[in-house]
Amino acid sequence: xxxxxxxxxxxxxALETLPSLPRDxxxxxxxxxxxxxxxxxxxELNAGGHFTWSEWADTLGAELKRAGPRATGDDxxxxxxxxxxxxxxxxxxxVPEAERSGREIAWDRAAKATPHGQPIELGAENGGKAG
Numbered sequence: 001x002x003x004x005x006x007x008x009x010x011x012x013x014a015l016e017t018l019p020s021l022p023r024d025x026x027x028x029x030x031x032x033x034x035x036x037x038x039x040x041x042x043x044e045l046n047a048g049g050h051f052t053w054s055e056w057a058d059t060l061g062a063e064l065k066r067a068g069p070r071a072t073g074d075d076x077x078x079x080x081x082x083x084x085x086x087x088x089x090x091x092x093x094x095v096p097e098a099e100r101s102g103r104e105i106a107w108d109r110a111a112k113a114t115p116h117g118q119p120i121e122l123g124a125e126n127g128g129k130a131g
Contacts, residue, residue, distance in 0.1 A: 035078040042085050051088050060084040 030036040046053055063080040089095040106122055114120045 030078075031074040032078070035074060035081075038078055038082045038085060042081065045085075045088075045094070050092060050094060055088065056084070059088050063087070 028039060030039065042056060045051060046056055060081060063084040064077070066083075067076060067080050086095075086097075086100060089100065090097040107120070110122050111120050
């Protein structure tokens with residue numbers, strides 16, 4: 001297994017502004033796949049110019065503050081990370097709250113309608129018709 005790729009210098013510098021980020025000597029660590037996915041989405045949206053890193057840090061800080069001191073551990077941190085990402089996506093009009101909520105409901109319905117072990121397909125809960 002090859003060592004992890006070093007983050008781009010601008011990303012490495014930006015990550016230093018997030019002192020709560022779970023990390024080891026090689027960089028961020030993720031206890032669950034969704035932690036890494038949420039992390040990657042925020043980094044790539046920032047790199048794509050959709051929001052500044054200071055906007056990100058401020059939004060994440062507000063979400064961590066909202067979660068409060070009892071919210072500890074990787075899941076709590078990345079739940080705040082995901083909430084911050086959702087908030088920014090809505091604020092910037094990239095994925096408005098109503099659209100995100102609709103997608104979440106559709107995926108939940110499709111997951112519940114899908115037999116265990118089968119791939120989840122949107123529309124499967126409607127007999128193959130999206131909606």
